[in-house]
Structure formats: structure tokens, C-alpha cells
Amino acid sequence: MDFAFDARTEELRARLLAFMDEYVYPAEAVAEEQRAALASPWDTPAVVEELKAEARRQGLWNLFLPDAEYGAGLTNLQYAPLAEITGRSPHLAPTATNCAAPDTGNMEVLAQFGTEEQKKRWLQPLLAGEIRSAFAMTEPEVASSDATNITTHIERDGDEYVITGRKWYISGAMNPDCAIFIVMGKTDPDGADIRRQQSMVLVPRDTPGVTVRRAMRVFGYEDHSHGGHAEVVFDRVRVPVTNLVGEEGGGFAIAQARLGPGRIHHCMRLIGMAERAIELMCRRAVSRTAFGKALARQGVVQNWIADARVTVEQLRLLVLKTAWLMDTVGNKGAHTEIQAIKIATPRAVVGILDRAIQLHGAGGVSQDFPLAELYASARTLMLADGPDEVHQRSLARRELKKYL
Known part of the structure; x- marks a missing residue:
């Protein structure tokens, strides 16, 4: 095992450290001031968009994606010291570099399991930082530490899936730029294999029946910079079967x-x-x-x-x-x-x-x-x-x- 930083990692570390000193740390107080003046606390402060533009200009963008087709093509070992640096300002730096959860995980899912149409419609704007996303798995009514417990129903009706369920602590869902949910629910609730009962489907935020009910606080914080953690209700939400991610039972x-x-x-x-x-x-x-x-x-x-x-x-x-x-x-x-x-x-x-x-x-x-x-x-x-x-x-x- 050799954990010495290679030349590319060293070069990116130097640029990222300079970016943090020159742009990110000074922006922390500015973001709070700007947020206080916004019409909605969930709107994005102007300084965040400025940081994103500067990070992209400097090539400090999508560093987390190992697939060079979509991201920087770094290994996990190369990315580790870079993610550590952004962790010093976790509410600004990951967003500024388009390396913030849950978008990172959602982009990885779409890159690995999405169809070409899904990639074109959702992955590309996520990679560009034009939209945000959310991952809807956790539920208030069950012990979600065991993912097989989820109760959200995903029923097929002809060429559509009908989704009914209630989720909470859905990170990023309060952000008005959150355009898409990856929703995990059961398509085969009575299946013999409890790990093949679940599937994932893509649900656009503006689909009828989707209600972002409230922001969930964490130790009193609403985590505005992250896009909040929301309770979301899906009331007989209909999406085309082409919105399935991967295969049925693969959730x-x-x-x-x-x-x-x-x-x-x-x-x-x-x-x-x-x-x-x-x-x-x-x-x-x-x-x-x-x-x-x-x-x-x-x-x-x-x-x-x-x-x-x-x-x-x-x-x-x-x-x-x-x-x-x-x-x-x-x-x-x-x-x-x-x-x-x-x-x-x-x-x-x-x-x-x-x-x-x-x-x-x-x-x-x-x-x-x-x-x-x-x-x-x-x-x-x-x-x-x-x-x-x-x-x-x-x-x-x-x-x-x-x-x-």
C-alpha cells in the first residue's frame, strides 16, 4: 500500500487549497448575510453560484466521479485528500465543486444504471450543476436502518408506475433547484426474496401528487446550504415505466x-x-x-x-x-x-x-x-x-x- 500523493493529486490539492483560502472561507459569512435577505431561506445565495462558476473555471468540478466520461476520472485514493479539504467547509465547498451529497450518489446511480434517455434528461444537468436532486428512501413509519422495511408502494398500471408513500429526511428536497427524486419503494412486496422486493424510479418534482410537506430540522438546524431535509408525500404519483432505474427488484x-x-x-x-x-x-x-x-x-x-x-x-x-x-x-x-x-x-x-x-x-x-x-x-x-x-x-x- 502506497498512500503517497501522485503528481495529479498534489496539483489538484494545491489548487483546491488556494480556492478554499481565496474564495470559500471568505464566502461563509457572505452566504449567511445574503441568505437572510432572500425571499425564501431555501433560495441559493448569489455567492454560491459565484463559487460554482469559479470552481468550474479552475477545473475543480465533479472531482468525485471516477468515470472520466462524466467526471474527473480520479481514483478513490486520489479523491480522498481533496474531499478532506472540502470537508473543512462542508456547507459550502462540496456544493461549490459539485461534489455535494445527495447529488453525488444520484449521479453515480444514473451513470451506472441509467438509460441513455435518463442520462440525457437528468444526469447531464446534474453534472453541469444546473439542477439539484434528492434520494428518497428513509421513512418515518418504519425502522429504515433495515431497508427491507420500507413500505412505499410502486405498483404497475399499464405503462405507468403508481407511487404511494411517505418519506422524511430527504436531503436536498427543500432546494427549489431540486428537480428530480430517486424514489425507492416496493414493486413486489410479497416476493420470496426480501432483497428483491424493492425498485427505484425517477420522479420529477413537479409530478402531480408529489408534496414537499415540511423541512425537518437537525439539532435545530434547517441546513439551508445543503438544501434541507424534507418530509415528502407521494400520493398516487404516476410516472412512465421508462423511469425505472435498472431493473425491477434491483432497488x-x-x-x-x-x-x-x-x-x-x-x-x-x-x-x-x-x-x-x-x-x-x-x-x-x-x-x-x-x-x-x-x-x-x-x-x-x-x-x-x-x-x-x-x-x-x-x-x-x-x-x-x-x-x-x-x-x-x-x-x-x-x-x-x-x-x-x-x-x-x-x-x-x-x-x-x-x-x-x-x-x-x-x-x-x-x-x-x-x-x-x-x-x-x-x-x-x-x-x-x-x-x-x-x-x-x-x-x-x-x-x-x-x-x-
Whole structure:
């Protein structure tokens, strides 16, 4: 395993770091000011579109897609340090570079499983950053940690599918630019194989029967920059059967194919969040005095900073190993490592952010620092793409199987 950055990665890292310093960090406060003046809090601040235009001009666009036909053609190992950098400003940088979830996963699904017509109608404008999208799987009435539980019905009626169900925490759905949903539901609810009961269909947002009912808050945040997390109702929504993604009964497999890269992308960005937290901790520690000496000279603060550095170095190595395995043996071959980073990274980064908040005192929970919002994002990732406990269960079974 060789995790040294190659020439292309180094060159992109340098350009991306400069882009962050010159454009992204200064835009954080500007975006908040502009959002306060918008007619709707879900509209996109002008500075975000300016960032997107600049990122595209600099070639910092669609970096996440390994398929050179659609994206930058980077391997997971090449993309990892770039995603980490964007994670330092997770509510702006991924969007600015067109590398924000859930669009990334949806573009991967369309690139891998979409028909030529689906790619032309939906993938191309997503790649261009002209529209946004949402992935509708999670439901309020069932334990969605087990995807076989979903109850949304997708019934065939002639040349159409009729969709009925209720979803929530559908990321990006509040954004007025969200034009398309990928909806997962059951086309064969009584099928013998519970992992072949589900299918995915494309549902344009303006289809009759689609109602975006409300925004769901996360620790009190509505996550405007991300496009929100919505409750969405599908009331006998009709779409042509040509809107099926892949094949009938293939929804569960497509979801797993989608979530593998999504999980590692989250972990890459989480390391960036942790790095920003460490930077803020150090700046705070050298600038504040308590009980006669700088916080940086307090033993407990030094311990926090040292432990944070050790933790980040461990996490980064595990994420890089996982990326390398995904590149060399495929997502299935890296299953154990994907689950390991999904368990370890959010949990550890939440701890680092918690210490950073503590070091900032009242400021740590205020809007004057990004820490509280970063904490909410990191803590949410202990649930998103499968709760920790589900991954622990699966990982333990795989370990125990060697001895049974």
C-alpha cells in the first residue's frame, strides 16, 4: 500500500487549497448575510453560484466521479485528500465543486444504471450543476436502518408506475433547484426474496401528487446550504415505466452500490471537519488566558489537542486504506473497511468537535464559530447511511463467521 500523493493529486490539492483560502472561507459569512435577505431561506445565495462558476473555471468540478466520461476520472485514493479539504467547509465547498451529497450518489446511480434517455434528461444537468436532486428512501413509519422495511408502494398500471408513500429526511428536497427524486419503494412486496422486493424510479418534482410537506430540522438546524431535509408525500404519483432505474427488484442492490462510495466520501469530509476543529482549538488556545496563563499552557488543553491529532492520523490512514482497497479489489472487497470507517470516523470526530466546543466556551455553541454546526453534521452521520449499530452488527457477524 502506497498512500503517497501522485503528481495529479498534489496539483489538484494545491489548487483546491488556494480556492478554499481565496474564495470559500471568505464566502461563509457572505452566504449567511445574503441568505437572510432572500425571499425564501431555501433560495441559493448569489455567492454560491459565484463559487460554482469559479470552481468550474479552475477545473475543480465533479472531482468525485471516477468515470472520466462524466467526471474527473480520479481514483478513490486520489479523491480522498481533496474531499478532506472540502470537508473543512462542508456547507459550502462540496456544493461549490459539485461534489455535494445527495447529488453525488444520484449521479453515480444514473451513470451506472441509467438509460441513455435518463442520462440525457437528468444526469447531464446534474453534472453541469444546473439542477439539484434528492434520494428518497428513509421513512418515518418504519425502522429504515433495515431497508427491507420500507413500505412505499410502486405498483404497475399499464405503462405507468403508481407511487404511494411517505418519506422524511430527504436531503436536498427543500432546494427549489431540486428537480428530480430517486424514489425507492416496493414493486413486489410479497416476493420470496426480501432483497428483491424493492425498485427505484425517477420522479420529477413537479409530478402531480408529489408534496414537499415540511423541512425537518437537525439539532435545530434547517441546513439551508445543503438544501434541507424534507418530509415528502407521494400520493398516487404516476410516472412512465421508462423511469425505472435498472431493473425491477434491483432497488436494494442499487442502494448498496450507491451507499458504499457515499460512506467513504462522508468519512473523507469528516476528517476535514476534524482538521478545522483542531485549527480552531489551537488558535483559541494561544489567544486566551485563564488562571494566569494561556489556555495553550493548560495540561488538559494540551491533552485534548494531542489526542485529536493522534485520532485524525489514525482515521486518515484507515480511510486511505479503504480507498485503496476500493480501487484495487472493489467495493465488495473493501466491505469490512467501509463499515469500519463508517463506525469509527463520525464517532471520533464528534469527540474532537465536542472538545473544540468546550475550549471555546459559550462561543463554541454560538453562531460566531462553525463548531456547533459542524458538530450537528458529524453527529448526524452516526445515523446517516446506516446507524453505527447496524454496521457493528454486520461487522461482528463477518468476524464471528471465521470461528463458527
